[in-house]
Amino acid sequence: MGNLLHAIIEGAKAAIQSIFAHAMRSALTTLGIIIGVAAVITVVAVMEGLSSNISKELDDMGSDMVTLRAFTSPDQQMLGLSNKLNYNDFLQLKAKTDGVRDMTATMTAFSLGGSVTYGRKSTQTMITGTDSSYQNVVSTYPEFGRFLSQSDDLRRRRVAIVGSSVIKKLDMPENPVGEFINLSGDWFRIIGVAETRGQMFGFDQDNYIIAPFSTIRSLNGASATDNIDILFRPEADADLKGIQAQMRQILRKRHKLSGDDPDYFEFITAEKTRKQFDSITNSVTFVAAGVVGISLLVGGIGIMNIMLVSVTERTKEIGIAKALGATPQFILSQFLIEALLLSLFGGVIGLLLGYGLAALVGLSMPGAGSVTVPMWAIWLSFGFTTTIGVVFGLAPAVKAAKLNPVDALRYE
Secondary structure (H helix, E strand, O other), X not given: OHHHHHHHHHHXXXXXHHHHHOHHHHHHHOHHHHHHHHHXXXXXXXXXXXXXXXXXXXXXXXXXXXXXXXXXXXXXXXXXXXXXXXXXXXXXXXXXXXXXXXXXXXXXXXXXOOEEEEOOEEEEOEEEEEOOOHHHHHOOOEEEEOOOOHHHHHOOOOEEEEOHHHHHHOOOOOOOOOOEEEEOOEEEEEEEEEOOOOEEOOEEOOOEEEEEHHHHHHHHOHHHOOOOEEEXXXXXXXXXXXXXXXXXXXXXXXXXXXXXXXXXXXXXXXXXXXXXXXXXXXXXXXXXXXXXXXXXXXXXXXXXXXXXHHHHHOHHHHHHHHXXXXXXXXXXXXHHHHHHHHHHHHHHHHHHHHHHHHHHHHXXXXXXXXXXXXXXXXXXXXXXXXXXXXXXXXXXXXXHHOOOHHHHHHOO
């Protein structure tokens, strides 16, 4: 045991000396390892940051919020059909569904075109009509002023809640409550400013205006009244699947769908959104794994080739070492440790490079979240690099250990 430990220590010293003696060659040898490890660390760090940010956003919006929207299958789209949910659907669901704490309807203001003007400034934004229940369902509350009231909706008042990005784009006062804005020719008075949410995936979550549902519905006209989304939040102890079954039965009965007819609507939950995102991240990770695998394979082949060259270059040195009493185990350990150190050196550089690239991606992609490198990714990277160092360094090490000292001393 002592002899083996001594051989490993001496082999490590010799390996380190050899690596530093050929520093440039050693660096180039590990390039494939560096690229592979940097790729996996970058992808994992960015995906972890995005996943964390998505979870936070879903929790802020209310992880129990459910969106019910119209769904048109690809086959129906090919036939020129377009399914819609109408306001009467919303009223029926609100009146007949048990276990729902809050429910609201939203409608996009197509008639206003998304154009908003204040003074000489104008910008494009998303204009949505809804009611007072919206703030409880979506957990969006005013930073200044107030939210919509039932009176605003009943009287079709031309009032609006604006997002913080709209205020910045229009150079409005920090607290613009009481100011008037022009929405494609119609004047609305600002009654509140929504709290800031920031950006996600480069999408500005604060670039919107909310107005009373009845007001937007009247401006859209009769032709657009049957195009809404329904948002609701179940009671704390309610069975979500049971609520969805109730709604499904009500809607199918209203539209006289037979048992074989597909639903013309779908339920979007936070869990479903998470699963969709997980599916995307798994696909990205799978592609990255292919890139990493190729890079590590190329890196491993590079290490093996350089080590074989090194064995050839140092044949006489090996012969002298054997003539002076060096055992095959010592020679084996020296070259094997050298290959392992080269691989680990590439892993360390790849780790640092990957973390730096992930930080740059996080800065350049708003909403990507903070850069997070989980420990499992670090251990996995070093596990791969160690395996590659041993596997691809074994053949050159065995070749060096088996050299005949007499033939080695005669080598020119």
